[in-house]
Amino acid sequence: MLPVYEGFQRHNSLVGGASLWVMQGKSRGEYQAAAAFLDYVASRAEVEWMPTVTGYIPITNAAFRHMQETGFYSRPGFAGRETAITSLTFTPPNENTRGIRLGNFTSIRSELTSEMQAAYTGQKSVQQALDDAVARGNQILRRFEQTMRGRQLP
Numbered sequence: 001m002l003p004v005y006e007g008f009q010r011h012n013s014l015v016g017g018a019s020l021w022v023m024q025g026k027s028r029g030e031y032q033a034a035a036a037f038l039d040y041v042a043s044r045a046e047v048e049w050m051p052t053v054t055g056y057i058p059i060t061n062a063a064f065r066h067m068q069e070t071g072f073y074s075r076p077g078f079a080g081r082e083t084a085i086t087s088l089t090f091t092p093p094n095e096n097t098r099g100i101r102l103g104n105f106t107s108i109r110s111e112l113t114s115e116m117q118a119a120y121t122g123q124k125s126v127q128q129a130l131d132d133a134v135a136r137g138n139q140i141l142r143r144f145e146q147t148m149r150g151r152q153l154p
Contacts, residue, residue: 001086011097111133116133
């Protein structure tokens with residue numbers, strides 16, 4: 001695991017990465033197809049295959065335990081990968097360590113990427129690109145606030 005400065009406590013790490021969403025307003029058939037796909041992605045075979053070929057962590061504790069029991073983490077080329085799980089689960093998550101909580105994060109990241117590309121290619125000054133990224137990010141956050149008004153996130 002990453003070292004911790006003397007005098008500081010180790011906490012769990014933030015998890016990041018992709019996510020899958022099923023949105024409202026679709027047909028029964030589309031929901032059945034989405035459910036079948038999610039069942040497939042969450043199947044034991046897929047949950048264990050993905051970390052084998054990508055280096056990502058298993059998405060369920062059961063898959064992690066099964067991979068431990070079958071010796072996955074002691075095989076050459078895979079030894080040490082369990083350190084990621086140890087780091088992610090070192091302490092129970094709390095308000096500040098349970099993940100990035102930024103409404104419409106992917107949209108904000110996209111705007112930031114676009115603005116940074118404009119700066120890198122000389123289309124905008126770095127300061128202008130950063131200012132524009134902040135402005136667009138704030139617009140996206142205000143829209144998220146309106147969407148989530150009165151709701152409590154888990």
